[in-house]
Amino acid sequence: MSTTLFRYIDLPIGDRAAFELVCARHGFAPVHFDISASASPDEPTHERLVTVRRGGWAQSYRERHGQWIRQFDADLTSRFFK
Template sequence: METTLFRYIDLPIGDRAAFELVCARRGFAPAHFDISASAAPGEPAHERVVTVRRGGWSQSYRDRDGQWVRQFEADLTCRFFK
């Protein structure tokens, strides 16, 4: 099964805006992170996996209709990416 890879700019505008807001709230800029997403062909967009990297740290989130941004913010709050 082939997987399609997406970059940050390929994500829905709502997800990008939410991500940028979370970054600003926590003192980061979106440029501090490398974001990619992948989805298997035929799967709904909300089933993709979003991976966020910063330095030597990385975390993957199942999209679930934008829930990945909330999970990412929880990780920022816990200082996972610092």
């Protein structure tokens, strides 16, 4: 399995805009989070695993066409990353 590290500015433009909105709605900036993705070479890009970290907290989400952003939003709502 290969791992690609990237920041929010490396996300596709639609995901980046959605990520920025979710962060702002909860009082965060995108730079408060580290984002990495991992995928097998035989997996489609939309099936990669996206991991979001802040401090000692981390959560992984399946990409599934932006579904991870809705799950990230739910985690921020439940104060998972605070």
